[in-house]
Amino acid sequence: MDSDQGKLFIGGVSWETTEEKLKEHFENYGEVSQTLIMRDKNTGRPRGFAFVVFADPSILDRVLQDRHTIDGRTVEAKRALSREEQHTTSRSGGNSNAGRSFTGAGNIKTKKIFVGGLPPTLTEEGFCQYFENYGHVTDVVIMYDQNTQRPRGFGFISFESEEAVDNVLHKTFHELNGKMVEVKRALPKDANPGNGSRSAGGAGYQGYGSSGMNTTSYDGGMDSNRYMQPQAAGGGFSAYGSSAYGATGYGYGASNNGVGYGGYGVGAYGGANAGYTGPAGAYGSPNAPNSGYVSGPPGAPRSPWNNQASSGYGSAGYGANTGYTATTAWSGPGSGGNISAPTGQSPGGATSYGNQGYGFGGYGGNEGPYVNPGGYGAVAGRGAGAPSSNAGGGGGGADIQGAGSGYMGSGYGDVNGNAGYQNAGWRDPSQGGGYGASQASGPAGGQVGYGGGYSGAQARQPQQQ
């Protein structure tokens, strides 16, 4: 939504006012990159409002201070809400722009771009030539009306690499043959992701993939997107993986002080989509406010809401996983930086069971030094093993505060539900905590949820040696 940064909504516009007139008026403040008068689709009559986009968003402040009279009407200029915000209007009163920047839907990865505003004269060749500057184009489509054969003004372009897509999307508007076109990630028309690209990796990205899981569940629930991205980027696995397994995923958040709570369940893909439901609770622990991850310096102000979001779980849940072994769960963006971790770990040893994904974030609360933020991480199933190895993920977050560690791994259960377990295997003194987590998991298709609770109380003692 970068383009929305410099975008103004203009209400109360006279029916006589044209785009040119608007532009003329607003150019007194700075370069206007686009003006748009909204009209009724059928009648063509102006609806009385318009949008104006300034090339430099910082100009808005000044524009907003003045009164504007155009064609004899005093119009009202406000910052434009993103389309998303619009649907969600309601609370949070007035201020217009608080949360922009995350755009919810639409972030799902696809290597296809929707291009709107194409000039009718544009040929597929010209279209393609322009975008090839960004990377290898695998497919180009300009849409025409089936009956009249007239260009419909939009088309699609597919790239071979994500990078190319990202580069293109870096700007919402592109100048193609002298006209402006708008690019967006193509909507998943339907799940037919697959084929095109050969690499498995690629496939992984498409969230919506198979099984109907609905992405919305998380989209809606939180701003997961934001977190997902990095992940995907790095790793390769898809967040939501498409696949099927029915497995479980859950996550929970642990915390120290006792709180435990269970997380929420998530239904993994299997069925239910409950989605995350609950994130809130989950992490929510009262003390959590500073939990480890969440980026930013400790202590920095952040709203509770944010916290939750970030926390781990996020994504985690879904984490995907692969059959056995490994999992990627991973945790969210820890502050520590490593989000990476995910990758799987070795099958080797362990055993694995099938389970998977989860993630959770544990964290500690705030208590000072001890705290252990971290949490979690990834875990793979593994038998006994060395957790350490995977700790990575978790660790990350943790470090920031010193405590360290996170994570663990443990194995857990199997798909069949047996949960329980704690597994002990691991535990590193430094971390303290063990916990057993638990989770039961349901049989595969089910949903599962939950959580683990537990507390780690001990977590805080690590330093006592």
Add this chain to the structure above:
DNA sequence: GTTGAGCGTT
């Protein structure tokens, strides 16, 4: 007359 349009084909 006050918050947007367009999303597919083989």
